[in-house]
Amino acid sequence: MDTTDKSAGTDRRGALKCMLWAGTGALWAVVGGVPRSTLLVGSAQAATTSGNALTFMQISDSHIGFKNPPNADTPGTLHEAIDKVNALKGNASLLIHTGDVSHLSRADQFDTAEQIINGAGLDTHYVPGEHDVLEDNGKNFFARFTKGAARGWYSFDQQGVHFIGLNNVQNLKAGGLGYLGADQLEWLEQELKGRSPSQPIVVFAHVPLWTVYQEWGWGTDDGAQALSYLKRFGSVTVLNGHIHQVMQKVEGNVAFHTALSTAFPQPAPGTAPSPGPMKDVPPGKLHSLLGVRTVRQVNGNSELATVDTTLV
Amino acid sequence: MLRTRLAALCAGALLTATVAVGAALGVAAPQVTIDNFTFGPKEITVSPGTTVTWLNRDDIPHTVTDAAETKTFASAPLDTDDSYSHLFATPGTYHYFCALHPHMQGTIVVR
Numbered sequence: 381m382d383t384t385d386k387s388a389g390t391d392r393r394g395a396l397k398c399m400l401w402a403g404t405g406a407l408w409a410v411v412g413g414v415p416r417s418t419l420l421v422g423s424a425q426a427a428t429t430s431g432n433a434l435t436f437m438q439i440s441d442s443h444i445g446f447k448n449p450p451n452a453d454t455p456g457t458l459h460e461a462i463d464k465v466n467a468l469k470g471n472a473s474l475l476i477h478t479g480d481v482s483h484l485s486r487a488d489q490f491d492t493a494e495q496i497i498n499g500a501g502l503d504t505h506y507v508p509g510e511h512d513v514l515e516d517n518g519k520n521f522f523a524r525f526t527k528g529a530a531r532g533w534y535s536f537d538q539q540g541v542h543f544i545g546l547n548n549v550q551n552l553k554a555g556g557l558g559y560l561g562a563d564q565l566e567w568l569e570q571e572l573k574g575r576s577p578s579q580p581i582v583v584f585a586h587v588p589l590w591t592v593y594q595e596w597g598w599g600t601d602d603g604a605q606a607l608s609y610l611k612r613f614g615s616v617t618v619l620n621g622h623i624h625q626v627m628q629k630v631e632g633n634v635a636f637h638t639a640l641s642t643a644f645p646q647p648a649p650g651t652a653p654s655p656g657p658m659k660d661v662p663p664g665k666l667h668s669l670l671g672v673r674t675v676r677q678v679n680g681n682s683e684l685a686t687v688d689t690t691l692v
Numbered sequence: 693m694l695r696t697r698l699a700a701l702c703a704g705a706l707l708t709a710t711v712a713v714g715a716a717l718g719v720a721a722p723q724v725t726i727d728n729f730t731f732g733p734k735e736i737t738v739s740p741g742t743t744v745t746w747l748n749r750d751d752i753p754h755t756v757t758d759a760a761e762t763k764t765f766a767s768a769p770l771d772t773d774d775s776y777s778h779l780f781a782t783p784g785t786y787h788y789f790c791a792l793h794p795h796m797q798g799t800i801v802v803r
Contacts, residue, residue: 448751448772484753484769510792511753514769554759554789554797596729597795654729655793656752 434539435472437465437502438584440621441641443511444493445483450661454483454643458496461642465500473538475502478621478639479549479586480509481525490524508532509586509622510549518550533564535571544571546585548600558587558600558622565605572609580615588620590629590636593649598623610634623655723747724798726754726770729790731798738780740802745777746770754796759787766791 442458451457465475477497482489497504506525513521518532526532532547546568548558560568572581583589589606591599600606610616616634624646629636644657644666652658722742725732727749738744746756748770756767756776767776769792780786780802790796 484771514753514755514792552791552794554757554787554794556794595795597793654750656729656750659751 434541435470436474436476436538437469437472437500438476438478438619438639439465439497439642440478440639441480441509441624441643442477442493442497443480443483443641443643445486445489446643446657448657449659450657450666451644455492455496458493458642459499462496462500465502469500469502472502475500475504476543476584476619477504477506477525478509478584478619479507480511480621480641481506481521483511485512485514485518485521487520490520494524505536505543505545505584507545507585508547508549510552513550531564533567541580541582542575544568544581544583546583546589546606548585548587548589548603553601556601557591557594557597558585558589558603560600560602560606565602565609568606569609572613575613577613578615579613580617581610581613582617582619583610584619586620587622588627588636588638589618590631592623592627592638593655596649596655598649598655607631607634624657721745726750726756726790726796729754729793729796731788731790731796734797735799735801737801737803740781740783741779742802743777743779744800745775747775748772753792755791756788757791759789759797 439458439461442461443454444458446454465472475497481493508518508521508525512518512525513532522530522532526534526545528534529545532550533545535542535544537543546560546564548560550559551561552559575581583606585600587600588598589600589603591603593599611632611634614633618634618636620636620638621641623638624641624644625638625648626640627636627638645661646655647658722736722738722744724736724744724746726746729750729752731746736744746767748754749772751772753769753771753774755769756765756778757763758765764786765778765788767778770776780800783802786800786802788798788800
């Protein structure tokens, strides 16, 4: 997995490191099995990909129902994110939401989120966050957001890429992290059996599948077993949410990326007494965090230029 | 007059004693405060028949869930300022955790 692709102009890792906003998504283009991110552009000029390259978008942790500092209006910031999606989607095929759609699993919160997100006009694929399965073992979330997948895990193909949605937020054990469980792991193993190792795989789940920070529960207890089934594939991209900040890791052919929230930022590991929302973000700062980094293709080549655009 | 003064003194002493032992035996309605992804106090000891109340002061919802295989108590999600109470009738050691953030753990000792 090439993480310092200079032909892309900007070091992708560096560009992503500079992403300090909430309220936006990341535009991914899979070219030749290698995902490259194009950060959402403030103007209508989105980076374009040619041929049969797949383009898709990710948002996460909308937490509709959360009303505490630093964000009293999570529907508003979600709306802003979707406005950006609309402005920039270009030939994006789909949208992924990596969970915590709602804050308290309430029907009205699901309603609001779904309504706003449908405004993107994109095929949207969801996986649950722990905030989405608080009632009735998540039944309402699955019925609404993972139709046909009653336990929240499923897969589909899009333009040659195999997408796998996982549920690692239920049956959590005391003192543990995220959890996939034997049934899901067995399903995953069968899913991948016999697939050509050259087929690009995108796995998306709420809690990071690798251990970002044990003390705060930022990891998946049995994630290693899932990753062992993915080892033989040439291109695996793991997309997660939950931690409300971007962190990345590359291990062999597997690239892990966590996403920003559209609701509020959380502290970097160990920089605060707890992983809760960063409360003391001045309103102006939040808006600037909700701003958009523009990454543009210039002069029709694969060079990407970055520009910061805030909402204020 | 003297009896009133004596009664007041006794009440005062009892109050002091109660406050001093804090969340230990003798407190009628012990409370665990949830804040900053922590149960505080992390462990308390109560006598059988005591009702323990948890109050969520955090800005994120949490639950109070029995860590045992067969759960004898499990709260609904508690938003900020929500509370949950459970009467511990049977002696024993009850480990519990937050089902949303399982690294949050606490213990109620009933004896």
